[in-house]
Amino acid sequence: MRYLALLYGQESEEEADPTSQAFADEMSRYQRFEEFAGEAIVGGEALEPTSRAISLRFVGDDRVVTDGVLSEATEVIGGLFVLEAEDLDGAIEIARHLPAAEDGAVELRPLVDWYQNEAHRPDGSTRYLALLRGTEPETMRPGTAAWEAAVEEHARFEKEEADAILGGGALHPSDTGTVLRMRGGQPLLTEGSFAEVGEVIGGLYLLAAGDQQEIVRLAKGIPMGPPGIIELRPIVEMDG
């Protein structure tokens, strides 16, 4: 199975500054994790601070664009990994070594599907992670007609914007999620999603865009209706 590990924590300005010691320390902690997890890591990205995010709120047919994120939570997503594990126990065994599990929390969500292919990424483009947040009607679960209809709409979007889409995935509903916190060396597990009700993440895209105007245009095309929110987060580029 594939699990999305969402890394929640408090943002620190110091850690966000690539020239700081705190940034270097954090980097080496994650390097150690990546060495430990090895091939269990299918993908992973660190995200720029939420101050650099762009949010799209869907109000009827209107799509309102605002800077930053719409949540007031103090612990926000700072990065993510896609992990391959036989089952939840396997995923927890890996995720408990994540620095975010000790400092904040890790939300483990089983993925319905996941793909990532960056071969066609345009030169000089910026990568963004689009987090699709919304409510979860009971009729919207894998296997239902509503789910299948949504899958088709996304397939159409993915075909139309094939050049700009580098990857993406759909998540099982949040009631299949597990929040992991390591406290005193012991795992503390809770059911469900870390986010407050009504804002749970149902899917994600990895997008490439030349500029902000382009990324907003792309995001507006993501098939999602009210009361959905799309959160665009620039990805930290390690090599350059």
Added chain:
Amino acid sequence: MAEVATSERLEATFREEWGRCIATVARSVGDLGLAEDAVQEAIASALRHWPRSGIPERPGAWLTTTARRHAIDRLRRETRRTDKEEAALRELERVGPSSHTNVYPVADDQLRMIFTCCHPALSAVAQVTLTLRLVCGLSTTQIARAFLEPEPTTAQRVSRAKRRVRDAGIPLRIPDRQHLPERLAAVLACVHLVYREGYAATGSENLIRASLCEEGRRLSGLLAELLPNEPEILGLHALLLLQEARRPARTTADGDLVLLEDQDRGAWDRSLIDEGIAVLDRAASRQRPGPYQLQAALAAEHARAPSWEATDWPTIVALYEALQRHAPSPVVELNQAIAVAQLEGPAVGLQRVDAIDDAKLVRSHLFAATRAEFLRQLGREDQAREALRSARDLAPTEAERRFLTTKLEGLGTAEG
């Protein structure tokens, strides 16, 4: 020889075989929901056949084979199978439904099921519900009655929990040695919770919810059979036996609570006490003490004492100290204060209680009622009355409110 299938015999047989059967089928098909449905269908088949043919010699084997066959049919009918279902179907078709291969002992199947139902990634209430349904074989109707909630609420919780096990990837597996202690702790906590839910019941709720005590005791007994070398399992089993022994004396016929010190010790079930003490001795011989063994030791000490006054208080105090080291909690501290007061008087008891630094406990009726008792013994009646009043107002159950009201009246005051 086939046994005549009276409806009582049928019910008893299903009850007896359910847990083992579903555990074995779940292992072959890898899915709790499918296993449960298949076993239900097998029981429906049995209800059609057995009244004529009689109950077969090995009813469990019959039910398991039939359930497997139903599961195969169901999987074949699925047009879109997941990889896991595909693998399960191939395996089932390879070995055939009646393969009672002894490769997997049934005991392991049952342990696997218990560890899955009590997986720490499930909420406590989901763990309890799944355990009662899939291990104990209680129907959703019975669980709903035991928890005093509408049946659809229970049914929804059962189906959500099964779905979560499947979709979140909670494995059907016995944890390895490294993780056994932490996972076993979750199992024991779940079984203890099942028992306590029943134990807390009084009055009219008593008869309905008492079934939870029975299930709790069955579960701890089953665990003690499946993992006989785990002293904490024996500790929990001993604790439940000893608590059960006192249960008849802890309420009056009208459902009023009776404190341990006022209980009719002649009404305690001596055979349960003997059994509990024997189990505790077996646990203690392994010399790996833990919180459940210590709680059982405390219960055993009270069970042995001929009266409240003649209780071995130094031993009780020492046991509370040990418990406080193993599993520190403000409730233990409170009980310890009560025991200390038996040796050193109410003034010391009050001092101890007032030294407890825990916001939640300080706001509980237990705390207020304990203070009230020490104040009364010290002759500070006005303060005792005040403490009792707040205890009464904080008490969560009707039985406890009634009990505290009676105490308040005993202090000789008008209603306050």
